[in-house]
């Protein structure tokens with residue numbers, strides 16, 4: 001069995017144990033924020049591309065069970081002291097061409113709002129992404145303009161997609177400000193939310209994101225449990241290519257939140 005599949009089995013067992021022994025205890029706010037990369041039929045090796053039919057089933061489940069909102073509303077819910085059950089959001093990282101070709105028609109079919117965190121240098125073809133030898137194709141400017149309605153919004157994910165813990169803090173500020181400027185030029189709207197590339201985050205980076213003027217920021221900790229103090233490290237639930245609908249529903253309902261606690265515990269946050 002491949003290592004990735006073995007890890008999957010272990011994570012499923014953990015989710016089963018966690019959901020059995022932690023039934024709704026300590027859920028201050030349950031806000032599932034899904035995050036995807038690429039959607040399509042040909043599966044890539046890293047498991048980041050979700051099958052089109054599975055994606056549709058997941059979106060259908062989400063809109064039937066939650067009120068899917070944009071990130072401005074999520075930021076308000078995170079800050080608010082009221083119970084936020086029923087709300088959810090859908091996000092995509094990087095800005096792949098198939099987000100327009102494949103995901104957008106499904107989002108429109110279910111009237112499901114979504115956010116694409118764009119790595120502006122990737123979309124401008126200044127930076128290339130490859131995975132397992134496959135060159136990944138970015139959104140075209142025309143795709144962005146065609147999707148730039150109220151259903152899909154574009155937010156920032158740095159310019160070059162560098163892990164922010166590998167550069168100086170001044171370079172962090174440059175990456176953030178450059179992506180804001182580029183996305184504003186592409187969309188005619190200033191991005192106000194941010195997602196950390198590769199989930200690389202620490203206290204100093206978080207402070208820079210706040211100082212640049214973003215309203216909120218998204219981490220890659222696997223959790224649906226959101227606390228007020230997490231406004232600049234909001235956890236998300238990554239759906240990957242091995243997930244059955246049952247797996248995706250378990251993630252959405254919080255059975256994998258134990259993973260997020262472990263992941264956050266490894267940082268200085």
Ligand SMILES: [Zn+2]
Pocket residue numbers: 093094157161197198
């Ligand atoms: Zn990314």
